[in-house]
Amino acid sequence: xxxxxxxxxxxxHFARSAxxxxxxxxxxAAIATLTIAVTLVLAGAFALLVRNMQGVIDRLGSxxxxxAYLAPGAxxxxxxxxxxxxxxxxxxxxxxxxxxxxxRERFRKEGERQAALLxxxxxxxxxxxxxxxxxxxxxxxxxxxxxxxSLQGLAGVDEVxxxxxxxxxxxxxxxxxxxxxxxxxxxxxxxTLFLVASTIRLALYTRRGEIDILALVGAGRAFIALPFLLxxxxxxxxxxxxxxxxxxxxxxxFLPSIAGGLELLLGxxxxxxxxxxxxxxxxIAGVVxxxxxxxxxxxxxxxx
Amino acid sequence: xxxxxxAGTWALHDVSCTIAKGEFVFLTGASGxxxxxxxxxxxxxxxxxxxxxxxxxxxxxxxxxxxxxxxRRRIGVVFQDFKLLPGRSVEENVRIALDVxxxxxxxxxxxAFAALKQVGLQHRRHHEPLSLxxxxxxxxxxxxxxxxxxxxxxxxxxxxxxxxxxxxxxxDLIAATAARGTTVVVATxxxxxxxxxxxxxxxxxxxxxxxxxxxxxxxx
Numbered sequence: 001x002x003x004x005x006x007x008x009x010x011x012x013h014f015a016r017s018a019x020x021x022x023x024x025x026x027x028x029a030a031i032a033t034l035t036i037a038v039t040l041v042l043a044g045a046f047a048l049l050v051r052n053m054q055g056v057i058d059r060l061g062s063x064x065x066x067x068a069y070l071a072p073g074a075x076x077x078x079x080x081x082x083x084x085x086x087x088x089x090x091x092x093x094x095x096x097x098x099x100x101x102x103x104r105e106r107f108r109k110e111g112e113r114q115a116a117l118l119x120x121x122x123x124x125x126x127x128x129x130x131x132x133x134x135x136x137x138x139x140x141x142x143x144x145x146x147x148x149x150s151l152q153g154l155a156g157v158d159e160v161x162x163x164x165x166x167x168x169x170x171x172x173x174x175x176x177x178x179x180x181x182x183x184x185x186x187x188x189x190x191x192t193l194f195l196v197a198s199t200i201r202l203a204l205y206t207r208r209g210e211i212d213i214l215a216l217v218g219a220g221r222a223f224i225a226l227p228f229l230l231x232x233x234x235x236x237x238x239x240x241x242x243x244x245x246x247x248x249x250x251x252x253x254f255l256p257s258i259a260g261g262l263e264l265l266l267g268x269x270x271x272x273x274x275x276x277x278x279x280x281x282x283x284i285a286g287v288v289x290x291x292x293x294x295x296x297x298x299x300x301x302x303x304x
Numbered sequence: 305x306x307x308x309x310x311a312g313t314w315a316l317h318d319v320s321c322t323i324a325k326g327e328f329v330f331l332t333g334a335s336g337x338x339x340x341x342x343x344x345x346x347x348x349x350x351x352x353x354x355x356x357x358x359x360x361x362x363x364x365x366x367x368x369x370x371x372x373x374x375x376r377r378r379i380g381v382v383f384q385d386f387k388l389l390p391g392r393s394v395e396e397n398v399r400i401a402l403d404v405x406x407x408x409x410x411x412x413x414x415x416a417f418a419a420l421k422q423v424g425l426q427h428r429r430h431h432e433p434l435s436l437x438x439x440x441x442x443x444x445x446x447x448x449x450x451x452x453x454x455x456x457x458x459x460x461x462x463x464x465x466x467x468x469x470x471x472x473x474x475x476d477l478i479a480a481t482a483a484r485g486t487t488v489v490v491a492t493x494x495x496x497x498x499x500x501x502x503x504x505x506x507x508x509x510x511x512x513x514x515x516x517x518x519x520x521x522x523x524x
Binding site: 008010012013020024209210212213214215216217218219220221223 | 369379388408
């Protein structure tokens with residue numbers, strides 16, 4: 001698809017022709033642009049939700065702590081020995097012994113109701129425990145399970161609890177949401193491609209006189225096709241920017257009213273908006289949708 | 305060379321002729337005789353069903369799409385229905401041929417002005433084609449066809465929609481182009497035009513050349 005002549009002249013022609021095309025059929029162009037924007041807003045909303053929920057997993061995962069509750073009545077020497085054995089386990093970064101008294105203090109500090117509950121019981125029901133941090137390269141689910149299993153096997157350990165169980169359930173929810181998001185984006189993306197392709201096909205039809213004349217005076221395929229491709233790209237670019245602006249506006253408008261719910265969902269962590277790179281990716285996705293839709297339409301060819 | 309659109313029916317059949325560089329030739333004959341088909345073959349809008357056609361040294365029967373475009377940049381074509389873009393000014397219509405050839409903006413404007421001056425319409429360059437008369441629109445189409453200084457000018461019934469006075473005006477422009485050395489092939493069934501210019505005339509009937517009458521007038 002060689003193009004004759006100076007590239008600047010050609011680019012000026014393509015830009016002028018594409019803008020003239022958009023002005024000539026504003027309604028189909030607006031519908032295509034808005035469809036791209038709606039698709040990207042939905043995809044962006046899912047990305048926002050999944051990104052924040054993924055942050056919870058990353059945070060809890062990075063903590064990777066395992067608590068081993070000890071059988072009551074162990075001597076100080078037995079406890080020291082247990083701590084030593086736990087430290088020697090592969091993948092263990094640090095071990096901290098938590099006495100029943102310290103466990104009670106911690107529980108008391110969690111709130112008035114907890115303190116009242118302890119006071120009502122009279123004696124301290126909490127056992128001693130050891131809290132084990134895992135080395136960064138042992139933080140996979142399998143490696144953590146292996147450390148937990150080794151801890152369970154140590155004499156004097158009554159029960160092993162790990163945040164990982166909860167994290168894995170949460171991660172499954174996030175994975176499900178991500179899959180739904182990708183599926184939804186795929187379906188909406190395909191529908192958007194079809195719509196953009198239809199608007200470009202309509203433009204090809206309404207401007208067939210111009211196409212005939214261009215072909216008549218010696219325009220090659222690329223010279224004729226590129227303005228239409230550029231129309232799709234412009235629709236995608238505007239749609240992408242609109243989507244980013246809409247997401248930001250919705251985020252700013254509704255965050256105060258849903259902040260409480262979000263905090264609960266995110267384990268107390270503050271919700272964050274998408275990063276500039278992710279917003280850029282949304283705009284690029286719009287450009288790709290617009291360009292690809294136009295290319296699909298052009299691939300069908302036109303009358304020469 | 306032959307051309308068939310429907311099996312068993314020939315739009316053109318066993319046509320054989322040579323048009324020399326710089327020649328001014330009329331194609332004539334009744335409607336449906338094959339004049340338009342022959343012209344369309346000459347600018348590669350059609351391919352022959354049988355035989356060979358060589359235009360400006362290029363074999364039409366096996367010309368790749370990319371080379372069709374480059375061939376057309378060396379040919380100017382004028383139609384009965386003008387084929388002008390209604391939403392663009394007269395100057396923009398002429399400059400389309402220069403945009404395609406990648407001519408820089410300043411040069412393009414100057415050349416479009418010169419081409420419009422040649423057809424006497426430089427003062428109308430900012431008007432839209434639909435605000436012009438039929439004769440003026442055809443002169444714009446001729447300016448567009450000539451702006452790239454083509455080696456070959458093809459015209460298909462260029463005055464079919466015009467009255468006799470405008471017809472002569474248009475043909476004088478075409479004859480002037482031929483006089484400058486451009487090869488010109490014009491399809492017309494207007495006997496007054498044939499009589500006035502007396503150039504070589506190929507008469508077609510039912511897709512065949514039945515007469516090849518040499519010109520009597522001055523060459524070019």
